[in-house]
Amino acid sequence: MPTVGWIREGDLDAFYEGTERVPDPAPHKARTFACPFCPSILTTQLDLHDHVYARHRVERPVIMLPGGEPTGNDVIRAPLHESDVMLTNTSFARVSVDGAMSRQVSPKELPEILAKTKHAEVKLELVNDVQRNAVPVTSKYKISFRVADLDALRSVEKAFVEVLVSAAISRESIGRFLADKRAQGAGNEYASGLANYCLGILIKERPDGERLTTPLSRYREHYGSALEILKDFDRPLAHLIASIIRFSMNDFERGRERTGYWELDLTNELLVDPSSENLPPSQGHSKRRPVCPVDHGTGRMLELASHLVGQPRWSPILDDECRALARSDVLDASDHQKAFAIWAAVAWRLGATQSALEPLSQIAEVYPFSRWAREYLEKEPM
Structure with a gap:
């Protein structure tokens, strides 16, 4: 029977058919x-x-300086020692000073470089490249070094006393202080912190002759800016003003640190723990040299505390005195709170628990006074 040629099996077809094998079934x-x-x-x-x-x-490479890890843009104002610089997870670093080309340095070299830097803008990149075949992990920092020597800081303080302590604070006197050649150069950062503090006082007190249009609440911004700078300077004046600012803003986290300013140390200790047995003893009436201005609201709180603590007993007259001050229309909100807290603390210390109820109820929900005010309210039977 005839066949069709295109379906006829050829030699190659026969070879493929003979070599095909079906794999044995097995688990994958x-x-x-x-x-x-x-x-x-x-x-x-x-x-x-x-x-x-x-x-x-x-791990991410990290550098630790006094105060913790630097932020993206940090400022170093106090001298660094090599022991102040701690590195972790760092294979090497790249450093660029004042825009120069970056250079690679080892973790052992970097602390010495930073300790020697006084006035410069530093870009720092830390690299952790310990894992082969992995992309290195990096951390980048921008650090401004503005480190003044002791003579520059003393010159700023002399100008501060002459211009802003010995006379009334005004916008003109603040400008004159900043323009003083002693407040220029290496000490300019320190001078800026002191000037911000005085500007905060001016805005908070609002003297008639200044015709200020800045809202009262802005004084806190200037106090905060001053604190951010002054906390970095290891100078007695800077420590004192930083403590005054914290007190003014009701920040008592470091309230037990002594400044030598008796009224401030007394009131801080009282407001941290009204039952404290470690109130600093009175320094009598020895004449003291003024070293910095204090805003009237803060000064009035310090006067109230030192006056009340010196009382041997409590009376309704002291209630009236405290009530009038605590509800004054011219005090800032933070000073109102401190007045209630001082009233409550001293009345409680003198055993006048009923007199303490009114101010305690005013601060029972106000941080940081709520930490002890609630406890005292719970102790007193209603």
Whole structure:
């Protein structure tokens, strides 16, 4: 029977047919996961994740300076020592000073470089490159070094006393202080902090002759700016003003640090713990030299505390005196709160628990006084 040529089997077809083999049925081979960093083979993806985390994790490199890790743009105002610089997870660093080309340095070299820097803008990149086949982890910082020597700081303080302590504070006197050649140069940062503090006093007190249009609440911004600068200077004047600012803003986290200003140390200790047995003893009436201005609201709170603590007993007259001050229309809100707290603390110390109820109820929900005011209210039977 005739056949069609195109369906006729050829030699090549016969060869392929003879060599084909059907694989024997068997279980599929389990899937595995190879570590990209070492020869390890893991059976599950979770095992791979755990393996990489345990054996090949690359931590972020960190530099620690006094006060903690620098922010993205930090300012160094106090001299650094090599021991102040701590590095972790760092293979090497790249440093650029005042816009110059960056250079690579080792972790051992970097502390010495930073300790020697006084006035410069430094761009710092830390690199952790310990893991082969992994992208290095980096941390970047911009640090402004504005470190003044002791003579420059003393010159600023002399100008401050002559211009802003010995006379009334005004916008003109603040400008004159900043323009003084002793407040220029290396000490300019210190002078800026002192000027911000005085500007905050001016805005808070609002003397008639200044015709201020800045809202009263803005004084807190200037106090905060001054504190941010002055806290970095290891000078008695800077420590004192920083403590006054914290007191004014009802920040008592460091309230037990002594400044030598008796009224301030007394009131701080009283408001941190009204039952404290460590109130600093009175310094009598020895004449003191003024070293910095204090805003009238803060000064009035210090006067109230020192006056009340010196009383041997409590009376309704003291209630009236405290009530009038605590509810005064011219005090700032933070001073109102301190007046109530001083009233409550001293009345409680003198055993006048009923007199303490009124001010305690006013500050029971006001931080930081609520930490002890609530406890005292709970002790007193209603």
